[in-house]
Amino acid sequence: MEESGRGYGVILLTFLVAFVLAVLPLPPWLMWGRPEWVALALIYWTIALPHRVGITTGLLLGIGLDVLDGAVLGQNAFALVVVALLALILYQRLRVYSLWQQAGVVFVLVGINQLICQWVQNLQGVGARSLLFLLPALSSALLWPVMLHTLRGVRRRYEVT
Amino acid sequence: MSRVLLATAVVVALIAADLHFNQLERGRAVLDTLLTPVFWIADVPSRISDWGSSQLQSRDALLEDNERLRRENLVLLGRSSQMASLQAENVRLRALLNSSAMLRDDVLVAELIGVSPDPARHQLVLNKGARDGVFTGQPLIDAGGLLGQVVEVAAGSARALLITDATHSIPVQVNRNGVRAIAEGTGALGSLEVHHVSATTDIREGDLLETSGLGGRFPVGYPVARVSTVERDPGEAFARIVAIPTAALDRSRHVLLVFTGGKPAGDGDSEG
Incomplete structure (x- = not known):
């Protein structure tokens, strides 16, 4: 019991770091390409611990991200619930994929995340006018190997299971 | 599966409530308060670089800055001394026109x-x-x-x-x-x-x-x-x-x- 409590602390901490990275001020030319840190962390933890992290986590993280973003409440929540669901469906396959195959799947998942966010933003009338909003899918996929190794290191170091 | 449906329902309800009824301001303010530390932490790097550049500024640059600010201050003071009389005049004229006085914010x-x-x-x-x-x-x-x-x-x-x-x-x-x-x-x-x-x-x-x-x-x-x-x-x-x-x-x-x-x-x- 105690051990699983500690595990939650570690998971929570990684998500907190993802939140900070998600609002870190960036120069304007980098802003469109900001990786979706929270989605990446969610994907990793869902694949690694599908019995503990999943849709509810996605929902709560999404609401937090909406508040940080100043977005419509539910926008990122919707997107991350869908991402978590897809990751839950795919996790067995993803575990045996090679690194770059995984990155490809991450590209698609974050792309879906971006599309849903865009869709909700359009409901509000603040959609992007170019396809630049898909850029984070690419940057997230490129960062996936780094993310995977870091979080796997954290998980093994603190024996989160 | 029921969890998926529940999450979807929550999300759709949230989006609808926020977009069409503006009912969530209270909850949002609470969450905002809870999550403000995230912004503080994210702000640390730029704070450090601000601090660094203010610590590492050369004496010459500071003197120059000081000189410039002094000049600027003089100009602004000069202008604002005129401002006092203009403001008084404005108040009088507005009073003549029977309109309310403009106050300073x-x-x-x-x-x-x-x-x-x-x-x-x-x-x-x-x-x-x-x-x-x-x-x-x-x-x-x-x-x-x-x-x-x-x-x-x-x-x-x-x-x-x-x-x-x-x-x-x-x-x-x-x-x-x-x-x-x-x-x-x-x-x-x-x-x-x-x-x-x-x-x-x-x-x-x-x-x-x-x-x-x-x-x-x-x-x-x-x-x-x-x-x-x-x-x-x-x-x-x-x-x-x-x-x-x-x-x-x-x-x-x-x-x-x-x-x-x-x-x-x-x-x-x-x-x-």
Whole structure:
């Protein structure tokens, strides 16, 4: 019991770091390409611990991200619930994929995340006018190997299971 | 599976409630208060670099800076000494015209601790909140002019919408002749569009647009933008007017929250 409590602390901490990275001020030319840190962390933890992290986590993280973003409440929540669901469906396959195959799947998942966010933003009338909003899918996929190794290191170091 | 349905229902309910009923402000403010530390942490690197550059400045640069500020201060003092008599005159003239006196607005200095991570939204996060008396709808200015307005207030932080956000519009008047119009944000930092101005209206390039006070949200007389292009197409009913905000929207680190002391804003508005 105690051990699983500690595990939650570690998971929570990684998500907190993802939140900070998600609002870190960036120069304007980098802003469109900001990786979706929270989605990446969610994907990793869902694949690694599908019995503990999943849709509810996605929902709560999404609401937090909406508040940080100043977005419509539910926008990122919707997107991350869908991402978590897809990751839950795919996790067995993803575990045996090679690194770059995984990155490809991450590209698609974050792309879906971006599309849903865009869709909700359009409901509000603040959609992007170019396809630049898909850029984070690419940057997230490129960062996936780094993310995977870091979080796997954290998980093994603190024996989160 | 039931969890998926439940999550979907929650999400759809949230989106609908937020988009159509604006019922979630309380909950949002609470979450905002809880999550404000995230902005503090994210702000640490720029704080360190600020600190570093202020510590590592050379003596010469500081002396030069000091000299420049002294000169600037002298000029401003000179101007403001004239201002006192002008203000007195203004009060007398307004009294003659039987209109209410213009009062000076109080300001509160706030520091930027974050910007919206979403490039499609132009929002700032400030380090002053409900504790300091910040309220929703409060105007925000910097040295150059109007920046925007507060849209969300948490306990120790507030979120402000910039005038260039695609969802923001502001009633303005031309400083030169009082022509009124609405300036809308375009979603591009550094430009506003003035819509629905008929092609024959007297607006020229270089005109200063200032707040008109109509709408009752912004106090009258703060500079907003300078007209940069006016296109009059004979085939169109309206002119296409683009203006550049006078405030440093993407550069100000310190901003001023305006308290329209008592009621003068309301008075100003009623006269239009």
